[in-house]
Amino acid sequence: MGRSRGGLTSKIHALVDAEGRPVTLRLTAGQIADCTQGEALIEGLGEGDILLADKGYDSDAIRARAKQRKAWANIPPKANRKGTFAFSAWLYRQRNLVERFFNRIKHFRGIATRYDKDPADYLAAVKLVAARIW
Structure with missing residues (x-):
């Protein structure tokens, strides 16, 4: 997908539900910032979600979009952020559901080793594994 210091890389962005099951999946090149995909992932949020x-x-646009969808964004602030936001470290621990999802998809060899060179094929394989997790 993209070239970085480590070579060709790609990033999987995921929105998971309260049980760690994937709701939305996106794929970008390794050098693309995470916050560029945040607004697209927020489309899967409902009213009252966290x-x-x-x-x-952590960006103003993502926080504003979450507020517009009547959801609360519990995102730790970056070190260079000027303003402060409400942040619950206790609630943030539940983010391990996303990490567990990524651990589960890495059990599939083709996903972990990135055999597919075409981004569309790789994303299709990730979505197939996600369907199996469901």
Whole structure:
């Protein structure tokens, strides 16, 4: 997909539900910032949901979009952020559901080793594994 210091890489962006099952999946090149995909992932949120994301998704646009969808964004602020936001470290621990999802899809050899060179084929394989997780 894209060239980075480590070579050709790609990133999988996922929105998972409260049980760690994938709702939305996106694929980008390794050098693309995470926050560029945040707004597209938020489309899967409903009213009253809580968005748990890591620092890579900390942007004003993502927070505003979550508020517009009547969801609460619990994202730790970046070190260079000027303003402050409400953040619950206790609630942030539940973000491990996303990490568990990524661990589950890495059990499939083709996903973990990235055999598919075409991004569309790789995303299709990830979605197939996601369907199996469901």
